[in-house]
Structures are given as structure tokens and as C-alpha cells.
């Protein structure tokens with residue numbers, strides 16, 4: 220009998236990192252509407268100050284802060300109004316001690332002014348005379364020139380994944396095109412005589428292909444491109460030829476099914492027949508997902524996922540995601556959140572193995588509870604009914620009801 224020499228998730232990720240030769244797939248330029256989720260290829264540096272001028276954050280009067288010190292309702296400061304800043308225009312106004320200028324939110328402060336008094340704390344006596352009933356500190360109600368982004372500041376380093384707010388920062392700087400890593404192409408293969416296309420007629424004993432669709436969607440969510448290569452039968456030549464096609468056209472390959480020690484472990488044989496180094500590891504100390512394969516052929520990584528749809532997705536989260544992040548040029552994980560919640564049931568586990576239990580999250584008063592969604596790993600809907608994966612670490616043999624646990628959120 221063949222036994223797996225199983226690896227922990229951490230060991231597996233380390234092995235993947237060591238074995239992937241991240242050859243630069245190059246860059247492309249995208250405009251801002253396409254930038255979110257993409258990975259920065261070359262450092263973005265600010266070439267100008269944002270804002271480019273001292274800018275008011277309120278409606279009121281631009282003043283010299285010192286002129287308002289000590290002002291109050293009983294003894295207000297009295298200032299001379301010398302004009303108004305027009306929105307969107309460079310003001311030529313210059314104030315001297317004892318003077319004020321009417322300004323709107325976002326307006327450019329006139330020369331010499333260093334603060335803005337909110338309209339609510341002012342009282343015009345006539346067109347030219349203003350009473351100030353509250354003092355302002357220097358630069359109160361002002362965004363200073365370059366305070367948001369200063370010229371020369373490195374805004375994003377190579378490997379950073381652009382988020383919604385980052386696209387806003389680029390727009391503020393007037394950078395409308397950005398160099399990003401090209402998206403890696405990941406071939407997706409499903410295997411098994413019983414697996415049929417979702418729109419095909421299925422007979423008794425047959426099932427529809429779930430994994431191509433879940434994996435395609437998971438890759439899309441990460442910003443990579445899934446290339447569906449169809450379903451291969453349990454036939455050595457078919458598996459080999461499809462893998463060969465994938466290796467020629469993709470940056471990585473994910474194949475599901477046919478990974479366990481059984482009559483159908485042809486995947487492994489097919490991989491090993493295609494070139495060096497072939498198999499790198501087979502087996503993880505994880506439930507679900509033990510019979511996972513990682514291999515490489517001529518520098519192209521191949522991830523062999525278990526056929527059960529839940530196992531395939533769990534392993535994609537744990538192993539596939541770091542692999543894809545590497546290929547995408549990312550400097551760190553993106554969009555993965557682990558939260559803490561209280562476990563709603565006693566759970567058992569085996570020592571030395573990491574367990575991932577599907578859970579629904581429920582807010583009860585101010586507490587978050589993780590309610591296990593039980594079921595076999597062949598039941599995809601247990602995943603649909605779940606919000607996250609509760610992690611039972613390898614050193615534990617169970618979790619007690621009410622214990623605080625880590626939950627990886629599912630998107």
C-alpha cells in the first residue's frame with residue numbers, strides 16, 4: 220500500500236515558493252477604470268503635491284490664526300473683509316494682519332492666511348466688517364499643500380495590489396495609466412469518466428462538473444485568468460495530452476480529481492511522464508484535501524486538487540491562492556481576512572492535522588458565532604451555506620463550544 224508523506228500547509232506553501240521560478244511575465248498599461256485588483260509593476264512616485272495649494276475644508280473666512288486668538292462671543296475679534304476666493308480659481312488676494320477673505324469648502328487660501336474660521340462662528344457687521352467669535356489654531360480647517368501626497372513620495376511599490384482607494388489616489392495625482400503585471404493564465408482541467416458538462420444530459424452514476432466553475436471563479440476573484448480546458452476521461456493519453464497543451468499555453472495548471480491513491484491515480488503518472496522535476500509533493504496533513512498534488516514541469520507549476528468540490532476549494536484557498544499570488548507578482552496576500560468568532564459546537568479533530576470546518580457566521584447581540592455547517596466534502600452546497608472556514612490548528616484535538624476560533628472568510 221502506498222502511503223502519502225504528508226506536508227503541513229505551511230511546509231507546502233514554502234515548497235511552492237522555493238520551487239516556482241517566478242519569471243517575469245511582463246507588464247501592460249491599464250487605465251484607471253481597469254486598475255482595481257491589478258498588481259503594480261513599477262513603483263508609482265508622486266510628481267506633484269496634492270493638494271497643490273493650501274485648501275479650505277469648510278465654508279467660512281480665511282484669516283491669520285494669530286488675529287483670532289482670545290476671540291469669544293463676549294469679546295469677538297474684529298477683522299476687515301477684503302474680498303472673496305472664487306472656487307476653482309487661483310486667488311491673487313493677499314491678506315495682511317487684521318484682514319479676512321470669504322472662502323468656500325475646497326477653495327484656495329489667499330497668501331499669508333493660515334486658517335479658516337467656520338461661517339457659524341462669524342458675524343458680519345456690514346460688507347467689510349466681520350466679528351469672529353471663536354479662535355482658530357494655525358492650519359485649522361486647512362489641508363496644507365502636499366499634505367495628502369507630497370512630490371517625490373513613493374505611493375505604491377512594485378507588487379502592491381491596487382485597491383479602490385488607491386485608484387482614487389492615482390486620479391488625484393493625474394496618473395491615468397498605470398503599469399501593472401500581466402495577468403497569469405491558469406489552465407483548469409477536470410478529470411473523471413463520471414464528470415459531465417453542466418449543460419449535458421447526465422445519466423445515473425454521472426455528475427456535473429463543479430470544479431471548473433468554482434476554480435475559474437476563484438481565479439477571477441484573485442485577478443488571474445482561468446483557461447478552462449474541459450473534462451478529461453480517466454485515460455492516461457487524454458490526461459497527458461491535455462496537460463501538455465496546458466503546459467505549453469499557461470503559466471500554471473490546476474487539475475482536479477484523480478489525485479488519491481486509487482484506481483484512478485493516473486494524473487500523477489501523466490504529470491511524471493511530461494518532464495522534470497514532476498511530482499514535488501503528494502499529500503497534505505489537512506482535512507479536507509489530504510490527497511493534494513504539487514508538481515512542476517519545466518518551470519510550470521501544476522496543482523492537483525482532490526475531486527470533491529469542497530476539498531478542491533479549501534485547498535485552493537490554502538495552497539492555490541499563495542501560488543497564484545506569486546505568479547501575479549503580489550508582494551503580499553490580497554483580500555483574505557481572518558476573523559475571530561466563538562465556536563457554536565464541540566468539534567473533534569486529529570492531532571497533527573489541520574482541519575477546516577465550514578461555518579455560517581451569526582451575530583448574537585455583540586458576539587460573532589461560528590456555526591458549523593456539517594456535511595461530506597462532496598457536498599458543494601455546504602460551502603454555499605457557509606461564510607467561512609474555521610481552522611482547527613494541528614496541535615489541537617478539538618474545539619469546545621464557546622471557544623474563540625480563527626475563521627477565514629469566504630468571498
Ligand SMILES: Nc1nc2c(c(=O)[nH]1)N[C@H]1C(S)=C(S)[C@@H](COP(=O)(O)OP(=O)(O)OC[C@H]3O[C@@H](n4cnc5c(N)ncnc54)[C@H](O)[C@@H]3O)O[C@H]1N2
Nearest residue numbers: 409411427428429430431476477478479524525526527530
Ligand atoms: N480508500 C481511500 N479512498 C479515498 C481516500 C483515501 O485516502 N483512501 N481519500 C478520499 C478523499 S479524502 C478524497 S478528497 C477523494 C479524492 O479523490 P480524487 O482526488 O482521486 O478524485 P476523484 O476520485 O476523481 O473524485 C472524488 C469525488 O469528487 C467527484 N468529482 C471529481 N471531479 C469533480 C468535478 N470536476 N466536479 C464535481 N465533482 C467532481 C468525483 O465524482 C468523486 O465523487 O478520495 C477519497 N477516497
Ligand code: MOO
Nearest residue numbers: 507508509530596
Ligand atoms: O481529504 Mo478529502 O479531501 O476529505 O474529501
